[in-house]
Amino acid sequence: MDDAELLERLLAGDEKAFTELVVRYNATLIRLALYYVNGLASAQDVAQDTWIAVMRGADRFEGRSSFKTWLFRILVNRARTTGTKESRTIPVDPTDSGATVSAARFDGGGAWRVPPEPFTEAIDNAVANEKVIRLVHESIASLPEPQRSVVTLRDAEGLSTMEVAELLGLSEANVRVILHRGRARVRNDVETRMQGGES
Amino acid sequence: MKLTAPPLVCQQAVELMSDYLEGSLSRRDRRRLEKHLAACPHCSTYLEQIRLTIAASGSVGSEDLEPAALDDLVELFRRFRDDPDRG
Numbered sequence: 001m002d003d004a005e006l007l008e009r010l011l012a013g014d015e016k017a018f019t020e021l022v023v024r025y026n027a028t029l030i031r032l033a034l035y036y037v038n039g040l041a042s043a044q045d046v047a048q049d050t051w052i053a054v055m056r057g058a059d060r061f062e063g064r065s066s067f068k069t070w071l072f073r074i075l076v077n078r079a080r081t082t083g084t085k086e087s088r089t090i091p092v093d094p095t096d097s098g099a100t101v102s103a104a105r106f107d108g109g110g111a112w113r114v115p116p117e118p119f120t121e122a123i124d125n126a127v128a129n130e131k132v133i134r135l136v137h138e139s140i141a142s143l144p145e146p147q148r149s150v151v152t153l154r155d156a157e158g159l160s161t162m163e164v165a166e167l168l169g170l171s172e173a174n175v176r177v178i179l180h181r182g183r184a185r186v187r188n189d190v191e192t193r194m195q196g197g198e199s
Numbered sequence: 200m201k202l203t204a205p206p207l208v209c210q211q212a213v214e215l216m217s218d219y220l221e222g223s224l225s226r227r228d229r230r231r232l233e234k235h236l237a238a239c240p241h242c243s244t245y246l247e248q249i250r251l252t253i254a255a256s257g258s259v260g261s262e263d264l265e266p267a268a269l270d271d272l273v274e275l276f277r278r279f280r281d282d283p284d285r286g
Contacts (some may be wrong), residue, residue, distance in 0.1 A: 015277070055276065
């Protein structure tokens with residue numbers, strides 16, 4: 001069942017529909033709240049406030065954006081009001097040339113000296129794929145902000161760059177730079193851990 | 200005479216890949232990157248891996264939700280449904 005349909009049922013008092021949406025989105029709501037507020041407890045409060053707002057139907061969902069973008073916007077508006085992180089410093093240094101792959105992996109002419117290691121020999125191996133998925137998720141969870149929020153919203157939740165920029169109060173150009181760094185870091189983590197033979 | 204852009208080296212190519220996938224590269228850079236990729240298996244592997252990590256990030260829906268957290272929210276939902284003014 002799609003999100004909009006679940007919302008409709010929720011508003012009609014269907015508990016199962018509510019539970020389903022909570023299962024789908026509460027973790028992301030809390031993570032996104034942590035971008036704006038300090039501490040898990042505050043983040044959980046903001047997420048809870050967001051669900052209350054949804055139940056009240058205060059901000060009507062009109063289908064102009066996807067359900068999740070609408071939901072995340074409610075959360076961000078509340079998180080900003082809570083605003084325990086007074087002035088967020090966005091660590092994007094425009095002067096940082098920001099190489100995402102260690103220079104040691106290239107020779108003097110910029111060609112690979114230590115080329116990317118294939119994640120796995122067996123591309124279609126379901127077990128290996130499952131492992132890649134797990135490592136990707138663990139890596140995203142360990143990214144520093146704002147990379148974690150940007151990668152979560154863009155790649156895990158599939159929001160557009162414009163939507164991510166709006167939700168996080170960044171420019172689209174910044175979102176692209178941060179996304180680039182975050183993705184490179186996740187790829188690197190997975191490569192390292194697949195090589196390390198972790199199970 | 201039209202100036203041709205110098206060919207990319209691998210170290211430059213990897214820095215363009217995310218924007219390439221976003222479709223936000225200039226035409227000129229896109230062409231340069233595609234030319235490089237066609238000749239460089241290592242960079243092609245790198246691009247494939249970035250693609251794979253993106254695909255993998257979206258492949259798991261819900262993260263573990265603490266049962267207690269879910270119970271609290273469901274409790275909230277019931278209170279609200281039964282008495283919207285108090286909720």
